[in-house]
Amino acid sequence: MAAQRLRAILGGEHFAPLSAAELPDGRDRSLANRLINTALRRQGQINLMIAELLDKGMPAKSGTFEAVLRLSLAQLVFLPDIGAHSALFLAVEATKRDAKARHLSGLMNAVLRRAQANSARYGLLEDDTLLPDIFRRKWETAYGADAVARFVDGLVDGAPLDITLKDEDPALVEALGGEKLIADSIRVETRDRPVDALPFYDDGRWWVQDVSSALPARLLTAKAGGNVLDLCAAPGGKTAQLSKAGYVVTALDSDGSRLERLKANMQRLGYEPTVIEADATSYIAAEPFDGILLDAPCSATGTFRRHPEVLWHRNAADIEGRVKLQQGIFARAVKNLAPGGSLVYCVCSLEPEEGEAIVDWALKAFHNLELHPVAPTELPGLEGAVTSGGLVRTLPSMAPNGVDGGMDGFFVARFRRAS
Numbered sequence: 486m487a488a489q490r491l492r493a494i495l496g497g498e499h500f501a502p503l504s505a506a507e508l509p510d511g512r513d514r515s516l517a518n519r520l521i522n523t524a525l526r527r528q529g530q531i532n533l534m535i536a537e538l539l540d541k542g543m544p545a546k547s548g549t550f551e552a553v554l555r556l557s558l559a560q561l562v563f564l565p566d567i568g569a570h571s572a573l574f575l576a577v578e579a580t581k582r583d584a585k586a587r588h589l590s591g592l593m594n595a596v597l598r599r600a601q602a603n604s605a606r607y608g609l610l611e612d613d614t615l616l617p618d619i620f621r622r623k624w625e626t627a628y629g630a631d632a633v634a635r636f637v638d639g640l641v642d643g644a645p646l647d648i649t650l651k652d653e654d655p656a657l658v659e660a661l662g663g664e665k666l667i668a669d670s671i672r673v674e675t676r677d678r679p680v681d682a683l684p685f686y687d688d689g690r691w692w693v694q695d696v697s698s699a700l701p702a703r704l705l706t707a708k709a710g711g712n713v714l715d716l717c718a719a720p721g722g723k724t725a726q727l728s729k730a731g732y733v734v735t736a737l738d739s740d741g742s743r744l745e746r747l748k749a750n751m752q753r754l755g756y757e758p759t760v761i762e763a764d765a766t767s768y769i770a771a772e773p774f775d776g777i778l779l780d781a782p783c784s785a786t787g788t789f790r791r792h793p794e795v796l797w798h799r800n801a802a803d804i805e806g807r808v809k810l811q812q813g814i815f816a817r818a819v820k821n822l823a824p825g826g827s828l829v830y831c832v833c834s835l836e837p838e839e840g841e842a843i844v845d846w847a848l849k850a851f852h853n854l855e856l857h858p859v860a861p862t863e864l865p866g867l868e869g870a871v872t873s874g875g876l877v878r879t880l881p882s883m884a885p886n887g888v889d890g891g892m893d894g895f896f897v898a899r900f901r902r903a904s
């Protein structure tokens with residue numbers, strides 16, 4: 486099951502751990518997910534090993550062969566507590582069971598024996614090989630080599646669980662074992678429990694949201710109780726925040742199944758936004774809104790601690806395509822914003838093209854729009870994320886409120902429509 490899941494992710498799917506419904510035994514599930522996670526997080530180093538071990542490259546049309554090999558290398562080199570013998574034995578067994586890979590079980594055995602002989606050396610591969618060159622170079626230029634070295638720690642360690650509280654009851658924080666981050670964001674000790682098994686989940690007293698993802702909604706300055714449009718809203722983390730802030734919220738997204746998740750989340754939390762399924766590049770509202778939060782679809786490279794696969798799925802061409810989509814949605818948002826209205830644009834991306842460059846473009850393209858700079862005092866505990874120009878740039882190397890564990894890379898800019 487782990488190999489099938491990894492194969493699907495290598496083929497372009499999003500990483501989602503195996504669920505209890507898919508693999509009910511808790512110990513098996515945790516082992517399988519640990520293997521998948523390690524293979525994804527260590528993909529850069531495993532690529533180097535495979536290049537050395539397979540002289541003729543990866544065999545074509547070989548079913549789960551590549552996924553099994555990657556999982557086994559992850560286990561051999563990075564998870565020595567599980568045992569090298571089981572890695573070899575299970576890899577060969579799994580290969581034999583797959584009709585498309587069966588003829589390669591001898592190769593699997595030979596390759597893994599060579600890997601075992603080299604495992605001490607493989608364990609010492611430099612950590613900077615974990616990031617694809619295109620991102621490492623770009624990020625070092627934008628954020629500095631020291632920060633990027635700490636990004637790599639986040640890639641290896643993964644992300645902690647951050648949540649946003651519906652009500653800020655200290656007893657709730659205590660029951661969750663939470664550590665205060667910024668405003669109503671806390672970091673929770675999960676002790677490996679699934680999210681819906683944590684205290685007060687069913688009661689709808691909190692929702693999962695990385696601390697960085699909770700910043701944009703707090704920066705919107707529409708008039709109190711005003712009409713606010715949450716563009717690209719599903720699954721609704723920001724919709725919940727805007728509802729909590731007392732706005733009359735319309736949540737719009739083009740993806741019907743993601744909107745079903747948004748509706749379920751709002752029902753659990755007891756919020757009642759208006760929900761619209763529409764394409765944000767062409768949507769025209771009957772009445773303009775006092776505020777718009779645009780959480781644009783993006784490369785999501787800022788989420789690599791939770792989605793390591795994004796590092797390997799993205800390239801320059803698709804980032805360019807996403808910039809066009811962001812501009813299309815932005816242009817429509819400006820049309821739907823009332824004079825004097827507040828517009829917050831954000832992306833969970835570390836790519837300057839999807840962040841700072843969008844601000845430059847927007848200020849040139851829309852003469853009725855001005856930047857409404859964010860002041861460092863608006864983000865107590867995270868003042869360092871506010872740039873001298875009043876933009877917000879969070880990095881996985883940052884410690885919100887001095888708490889360890891990093892945060893997603895996010896970009897936020899706030900505008901005001903003048904006329």
Ligand SMILES: C[S@@+](CC[C@H](N)C(=O)[O-])C[C@H]1O[C@@H](n2cnc3c(N)ncnc32)[C@H](O)[C@@H]1O
Nearest residue numbers: 717718719720721722723739740764765780782
């Ligand atoms: C970054 S996610 C939004 C996360 C959400 N704002 C939250 O806080 O929970 C981006 C969303 O954009 C939506 N999307 C992509 N293209 C769109 C379009 N053309 N119109 C409307 N929504 C779109 C996707 O379906 C996805 O739900």
